[in-house]
Every structure is written in C-alpha cells, then in structure tokens.
Amino acid sequence: MKTIQCIILDDEPLAVKLLNDYAQKITQLQVVYAGSDVYTAINLLNSQSIDLVFLDIQMPELTGMEIMQLFSKQQNFIITSAYQEYALDAYQFQVIDFILKPITFNRFYQSVEKFIHWQQNFSKKTTPDYLVVKADRKHHQLAVDNIVYIEGLKDYIRIHTTDEQIIVWENMKDILEKLPQQQFLRIHRSYIIAVSKIKLVEGNRIQLQNLEYLPVGETYRKVVADWLQSN
Numbered sequence: 001m002k003t004i005q006c007i008i009l010d011d012e013p014l015a016v017k018l019l020n021d022y023a024q025k026i027t028q029l030q031v032v033y034a035g036s037d038v039y040t041a042i043n044l045l046n047s048q049s050i051d052l053v054f055l056d057i058q059m060p061e062l063t064g065m066e067i068m069q070l071f072s073k074q075q076n077f078i079i080t081s082a083y084q085e086y087a088l089d090a091y092q093f094q095v096i097d098f099i100l101k102p103i104t105f106n107r108f109y110q111s112v113e114k115f116i117h118w119q120q121n122f123s124k125k126t127t128p129d130y131l132v133v134k135a136d137r138k139h140h141q142l143a144v145d146n147i148v149y150i151e152g153l154k155d156y157i158r159i160h161t162t163d164e165q166i167i168v169w170e171n172m173k174d175i176l177e178k179l180p181q182q183q184f185l186r187i188h189r190s191y192i193i194a195v196s197k198i199k200l201v202e203g204n205r206i207q208l209q210n211l212e213y214l215p216v217g218e219t220y221r222k223v224v225a226d227w228l229q230s231n
Helices: 011-022 038-047 064-071 084-091 105-121 172-178 218-230
Strands: 006-008 029-035 054-055 077-081 095-100 130-135 138-143 147-153 157-159 164-170 183-186 191-194 198-202 205-208 213-215
Touching: 006 011, 006 105, 006 191, 029 038, 029 164, 054 064, 054 205, 064 084, 064 105, 077 084, 084 095, 095 105, 095 130, 095 213, 130 164, 147 172, 164 205, 172 183, 172 191, 183 213, 183 218
Parallel strands: 006 029, 006 054, 054 077, 077 095
Antiparallel strands: 130 138, 147 157, 147 191, 157 164, 183 191, 198 205, 205 213
16 A cells, blocks of 8 residues: 655644654654644745645644634544544534643544545545646646656746646746656656656665656655655
C-alpha cells in the first residue's frame, strides 16, 4: 500500500511527541512534519503532496478551524482536541475523524484505519486522462500521459509535452492539484515531473527520457528520496 504522507500539528510539545511516537508504530504513515509551527505546516501543505493532517483546534496565530478553511478542499484532516464542543464545527469541514484527548494508541490506530478505509472506498479523487488548460484564449486538452514536465515561470507555467510546449496562466500549486498524484512529483519550486518519464536519478538532479536534466531542490530532496524508496 502507498505510504500516507502526514503532518502532526499541535501546540503542546508533549502531544506532538505522543502522536509522533504513535505514528512511527504504523508502517503506512510517513511523518513529514511534527511540531507546533503553523507556518512551517502551511508551507509544506502548499509545496508538497500531503495525504493527511492530524490537527489540534487551539493553535497559536491560526486556529485549526482557520487552517481547515484554507485547505479543506484539498486536504484530509483528523482533529485531535481536548474540547469535545469543537466536534460539530469541525465536521462541517468533512473531517475524517475527531479524536478526543487524552489519546490512546488504540484510538489513534482506529482513526488511521478509518482514513485508509475512506481512501480505498469513498475518495472522490479520480485519475484524469486529460488535463484542460487555457492558453492564448483557447482551451487545450492535453493527454496526461504526454506530459513530460511542468516548469514554473513566476505567474505562468510552461507545460512540456512529448510534442509541444504550452505556456499557461497558472501557478505550480494549483496545477499540481489537478494532476493525478501517483503520476507526478514536484522536485523543485520550479519543476513538476511525470514519474513515468524519469530515466535516472543522479545525485541532486534527474534525467528524463528526453535526456534533459532537471535539478532537485533542497526542500524536495526528501520527497524524491521517499519516492525512490517506495518504488
């Protein structure tokens, strides 16, 4: 089964340590970040493909509710809170589960199993065959299998396919959300690549089947290492 990339965000260091310890005991979970820094978590949610967030409601600077408002359309949340009165408000964001503190390992494990079951049976995410983009006042339908890589150009992106290049008014984060997760990998703030088009990985760069080399950004080296380990 595919590894579940997750974040643990809680303002209590002891709670962070406990949940991280629990997560380490479940082989399907890969903890990308465990801590109390809201903005570190937000940056990761914006730059990486995260499957699941364990989130406390009472957080400094931004509450758990505010974070869910920002990411509810593309993220899955399990709430970890000492206050049951937040449960009703939390479920408006279609959270996977609400775990009341103090949290036992058994309850944590049940919640992860619930997410896995939901992912297998009820996830609405599908794998598109085509990607529709707007360029030059026209809508282009691109076959996903023909996309080699996507290059970020400030407010634009350049989509490199097997037979053409298209410049689109789009940002990297939004285009990544439209692509099938298992088929594409962000390796740099400026590059998303199709994993099927990888020829070899050499140090901190990747050679594609068209013989082009692309750099692996420092922030994304762990993402690439995890992908190599899972394949």
